[in-house]
Amino acid sequence: MENKFLKEFNQENSILVISSYPRKKERYSKGVCAVASFTKNTLLAIKKQNPDKKIVILTMQLNNKTEIYKEDEMLIVRCFKRNNPLSYLNLLNFARKFNNVKTVMLEFEFSSFGDVISTGSLSFVVWALFILGKKINIIIHQVLLDLREISSHIGLSRRSLKIKAFNFALKRFYKFLSFPAQNIIVLEDELKNRLQNIISGDKITVIPHGVDRQVNYTLTKASARKKLGIKSNDFVVLYFGYLTWYKGVDFLIKSFQKLNQIKEKQVKLIVAGGPSFTQGEKEHYKKFLAKTEGLAKGYPHIQITGFVAEDQIANYFKAADLSILPYRRFMSSSGPFSLALSFEKPVLLSSNLGLLIESKDA
Structure with a gap:
């Protein structure tokens, strides 16, 4: 040195x-x-x-x-x-x-x-x-x-x-x-x-999880959707983060297979994330990942993006109408939840994350 x-x-x-x-x-x-x-x-x-x-x-x-x-x-x-x-x-x-x-x-x-x-x-x-x-x-x-x-x-x-x-x-x-x-x-x-x-x-x-305020607030929903090729009248639900079992991404996709319309709006589920960095090489995870990706095939209103590069994060959150966290288990604070707050997006939590709302900083 x-x-x-x-x-x-x-x-x-x-x-x-x-x-x-x-x-x-x-x-x-x-x-x-x-x-x-x-x-x-x-x-x-x-x-x-x-x-x-x-x-x-x-x-x-x-x-x-x-x-x-x-x-x-x-x-x-x-x-x-x-x-x-x-x-x-x-x-x-x-x-x-x-x-x-x-x-x-x-x-x-x-x-x-x-x-x-x-x-x-x-x-x-x-x-x-x-x-x-x-x-x-x-x-x-x-x-x-x-x-x-x-x-x-x-x-x-x-x-x-x-x-x-x-x-x-x-x-x-x-x-x-x-x-x-x-x-x-x-x-x-x-x-x-x-x-x-x-x-x-x-x-x-x-010490509560911080909220990133250094995000692009000037980006509009319309311009974000244009960049991502999303229709202006679609209702966009965003899952953001690694594809893991405890985050419930598999049953989320399964739940949306037949949910492609709410009232008169087309529903689009965007799963913005890729394989887990820490679990990627484990055999049980490879099977889970293949099963999860298979659940989205044949459903054009469900999109799995793969890893989202840093310069694309704002596009996905800005384009979304709702951020969703379908976690099966609560074992840590949620980075995607923090990002949703950063972009001032409404968040739908599973009941397993109800304790987040009960925290003193909620």
Whole structure:
């Protein structure tokens, strides 16, 4: 690492962030998990409030090589590999170089860093940082205490011994991960309610999911629809996000197979998203994806777009009349819900997301 970077960023009041992170000059990138955009939006907001604050992001490599560069007056260090716990040694090596930086912020979501072994190994990274004298703050994006609720999502039988073993380990993982942390941050009240059954509620703070206000408000519905080839008098329902079981995209498509008209308006369901980044290579997910895509075939009023590039996001939200979130399970705050609020769109929630409305910030 260049000495000029160490001199500039190795300061006591700097922040060391460990997280997935978007590609250069992007906020919503393909090939990284959804937490990446959340992290960048959060850090940009911190920089806006505190322009002199120095921020170092230790994140995953994109092309199997270490990269160090400045962007938005922050230092990005791509120093470890997803799904490779041995590369955490390199992460810790870089953390040691920033010996004057005492505050660490870890953005944690299951599968963000890799499979079960990579996720479990991350807790030892947290303990190592604690031993190095770092003050650790962990943002836990998902809290689920019974994996039977998402058995189809993870490809396990509800009655299997494996899921029982994972459930046994899950609570202990949360506890082991959280013990060395000064603060645990979650994005919803319900997530705190669940987590404080395992760790002290005094350590847990709720900070609501941010709403991105840096969106294109000048774009009109008419111009967005023209760009996307959507008729002006269609009633457009938008599902935005990865195609996953727990988000209910399969039964949503099935529900709309025969719903192609409301009163005198043609209904168009747009499923604006592609395969899950974290699950894409798993066999049970490949079967789910093929089944889901098959449900839309033969129904011209149902469109699956694939991954939506950052410069196209505004077009889809602006073109929509209604955003829909048919989630089967509530285990994290919803980025698509936040985006719908950003574009001031009405949102239809499944009953399983009713707890979002009951939150203090609703």
